[in-house]
Amino acid sequence: MMESLEALVSRMASVLPAIDVSLVPNEAPGGPSSLRVAPQDGRRAAEFFKSDPGLRLDYLSNLTGVDWPDRVTKQKVKSKRLVDGVEKEVEETLETRTPGFLEVVYHLYSIELKHGPLIFRMRTADRMAGVHLPSMTPVWRGAEFQEREVFDLYGVRFDSHPDLRRLLMWETFEDHPMRKDYVEPNDYEYEPTAHDEVLAKIKERDSSGVSGTA
Amino acid sequence: MDEGLRGELSRHGIFTTSLEGLYNWGRKNSIWPLQFGLACCAIEMIAATMARYDLARFGAEVFRPSPRQADLMIVAGTVTKKMAPQVVRLYNQMPEPKYVIAMGACAISGGPFKQGYNVLKGIDRYIPVDVHIPGCPPRPEALLHAFMTLQKRIDAQKLTGPSRPRHLVEEAPSEFPIPDFGPHDLTPGKNSAIWAPPRKAQGV
Numbered sequence: 001m002m003e004s005l006e007a008l009v010s011r012m013a014s015v016l017p018a019i020d021v022s023l024v025p026n027e028a029p030g031g032p033s034s035l036r037v038a039p040q041d042g043r044r045a046a047e048f049f050k051s052d053p054g055l056r057l058d059y060l061s062n063l064t065g066v067d068w069p070d071r072v073t074k075q076k077v078k079s080k081r082l083v084d085g086v087e088k089e090v091e092e093t094l095e096t097r098t099p100g101f102l103e104v105v106y107h108l109y110s111i112e113l114k115h116g117p118l119i120f121r122m123r124t125a126d127r128m129a130g131v132h133l134p135s136m137t138p139v140w141r142g143a144e145f146q147e148r149e150v151f152d153l154y155g156v157r158f159d160s161h162p163d164l165r166r167l168l169m170w171e172t173f174e175d176h177p178m179r180k181d182y183v184e185p186n187d188y189e190y191e192p193t194a195h196d197e198v199l200a201k202i203k204e205r206d207s208s209g210v211s212g213t214a
Numbered sequence: 215m216d217e218g219l220r221g222e223l224s225r226h227g228i229f230t231t232s233l234e235g236l237y238n239w240g241r242k243n244s245i246w247p248l249q250f251g252l253a254c255c256a257i258e259m260i261a262a263t264m265a266r267y268d269l270a271r272f273g274a275e276v277f278r279p280s281p282r283q284a285d286l287m288i289v290a291g292t293v294t295k296k297m298a299p300q301v302v303r304l305y306n307q308m309p310e311p312k313y314v315i316a317m318g319a320c321a322i323s324g325g326p327f328k329q330g331y332n333v334l335k336g337i338d339r340y341i342p343v344d345v346h347i348p349g350c351p352p353r354p355e356a357l358l359h360a361f362m363t364l365q366k367r368i369d370a371q372k373l374t375g376p377s378r379p380r381h382l383v384e385e386a387p388s389e390f391p392i393p394d395f396g397p398h399d400l401t402p403g404k405n406s407a408i409w410a411p412p413r414k415a416q417g418v
Contacts (some may be wrong), residue, residue, distance in 0.1 A: 119350040169332065170296050170395040177331040184331055189411035 002115045003031055003054065015052075021049055024121065032120035034105070042134040044058050049108055049118065050139055057108035057118055060140035063147065065154035066103040069127070069180045073098065100127045102156050106136065124156060127179075135161035153178035229393065234373045241311065242273075242368040245361075248284035249277035253291025255318035255351040263356035272361050281307040286364070288357075289343075292320035292327060293334040295400050299392045305341045306389040310381035313368075315360050316343045319350045326350070338407035340389055343379075 003011070005023050012021050018066050020038035020166065026066045037045045054214045080087055083154040109116030124131045135158035138144040147158045148167040155176035158164055175182055188194070194202050218276040220230055231239075238341060263269045263277065278284040281304045293301055306315065316337050319325030327333035335341065344367065353359075371379045380386045390408070393400040 168296070172395050172397060174397040175331075182331070184329070185403075187335075187403055188329070189335075210300070 002145065008055075008118075009035065012045070012048065016041075016048060019044060021045060032117070032119055034121055037120050037122050039122050039124070039133050043139070045120070046134075046139040049120075053106060055118070056110045056112045057116065058140075059109045059111050059116075060136065060142050061109050061117065062107040063136070063143060064105055065150040065156060065178065066105060067127070067154060067179045068100045068103060070100040071098040072096070090135055101125065102127055102131055102154055104133055104150060104156060120214065132157045132159055133154055134159055135164075137161055152176070155179065169194060191211070222376045232312055237373065238369050242357060242365040243271045244276075245286045245313065245364070245368075246276045246278050246284050247286040247288050248281055248308065249279050250287075250304070251290045252264060252293060252297065252301075253318075253320065255290040258351045259288055259290045259317065259357060261356045267354040267358060269358070269361070272335070272358070272365065281305075281351040282309065284308050284313065286313045286315065286319055287341075288315045289337045290317045292325070294332050294339050295334055296332070296395075298334045298340060298400060299395070301337060302340045302390055302392045304365060306392070310388050311379060312381075312388075313364055314341055314343045315347065315357075315364065317347045317360070317370075318342070318352055319348060322346045322348065334400070339409045340393060340406050341405075363412055 002008075008151040009021055009023055012019055019041045021041065022036050024034045024036045028032045035045075040159070049055050073096050075096065077092050077094050079092060081090045081092070082088075095145055103121050105119060105121045107116075108118045108120070122133050124133060133156055135147055137147060137158070138160065144162065145167060147156075147161055148163070148165060150156050151158060151161075151164055152168050153176055166173065177184075186201050186206065188198060188202050191198055193201060215229060215232075223230055251257075261267060263275060268322045269275050274286070281287075285308070287301075287305055287308065289301065306314070314337070316322045320327060320333065322329070322336050322338070322343075324333050324335035328335050334340075338346070345363050347356050349356055368379075371377075371380060373379075381388070387407075390405055391402075393402060395401075
């Protein structure tokens with residue numbers, strides 16, 4: 001049995017100086033909690049996970065990406081104000097904007113000690129220029145293709161990856177299709193029961209006078 | 215030659231045929247497919263060649279590993295946008311006369327992946343398809359049926375006149391443009407000379 005994540009976080013804090021790691025609880029019943037590791041500490045944490053005699057997490061089973069777009073949360077606030085000389089209660093809506101980021105989730109197992117998974121995640125600074133994360137390929141060789149896939153579909157740049165090229169799409173492709181704001185080509189041709197978004201796209205295409213993609 | 219004379223001659227051990235009949239008979243009974251599969255439909259295609267379904271009964275058991283030696287391209291499976299130029303290139307490398315069977319929902323329309331970012335919405339946008347088989351995947355019997363359909367069509371072809379097959383029309387193209395990898399999609403998205411979107415039945 002692996003130690004609890006709380007114990008692991010405190011042990012990492014004592015063993016690795018000034019490491020930025022925290023627990024991400026999972027609210028779902030029985031859902032596995034995970035660790036969030038700061039990108040600058042990623043390599044150190046990974047080496048620790050692999051070499052620590054109590055963990056020996058020698059197998060990276062899976063890594064994948066998650067896109068968290070910018071979020072706007074609205075909050076209604078009531079306040080008293082003077083309107084035309086009369087004090088009235090006015091309701092205002094406050095908007096708070098949370099900047100988005102890309103996240104990569106890693107699932108680790110130990111073949112040697114037969115335990116797992118340990119789930120840890122790293123988040124990029126933003127979704128535009130700061131999409132850099134340390135590559136895990138030097139630690140777990142199996143990360144190479146999966147990191148290429150995440151780079152292809154989400155646009156996360158893995159620093160010190162030996163061969164960071166697109167894996168699934170062609171090399172001159174410019175988009176990252178698994179991002180939430182990916183705009184697919186408007187090439188709807190024959191939609192017998194078009195509705196909602198598809199209908200709007202067909203109308204937009206028809207009004208622009210271009211038929212199909214050609 | 216009328217049927218009565220033909221029957222009379224064959225009773226005496228003399229068999230007669232027309233050049234057209236002989237030519238089509240030879241063509242339709244030795245259609246050698248190109249040995250390539252793109253996805254799960256290829257497994258059904260392989261099953262169709264094995265002992266239980268036995269494609270060899272139709273003279274098509276010789277799957278050729280080179281497009282130069284193949285007559286038939288069975289597009290068996292999902293054609294991704296990354297793969298589509300290679301499929302068209304293989305088709306261009308096949309010698310005339312050549313035929314295409316689009317096998318399965320993906321090959322004829324994109325199937326469950328239609329409108330996805332990476333899947334072509336049917337190979338008939340870039341190369342002329344002779345027989346379409348729906349199904350996900352089609353059973354081997356469906357492939358055999360497509361085969362027999364193709365054989366019937368070859369058998370019925372006239373070698374002269376305006377309805378003669380493409381390989382006998384000098385100005386007909388035997389090569390088709392290979393699409394390029396664009397920044398967002400394949401360019402062009404279709405070969406307008408051979409494919410147009412189906413017309414809407416109702417005025418929208």
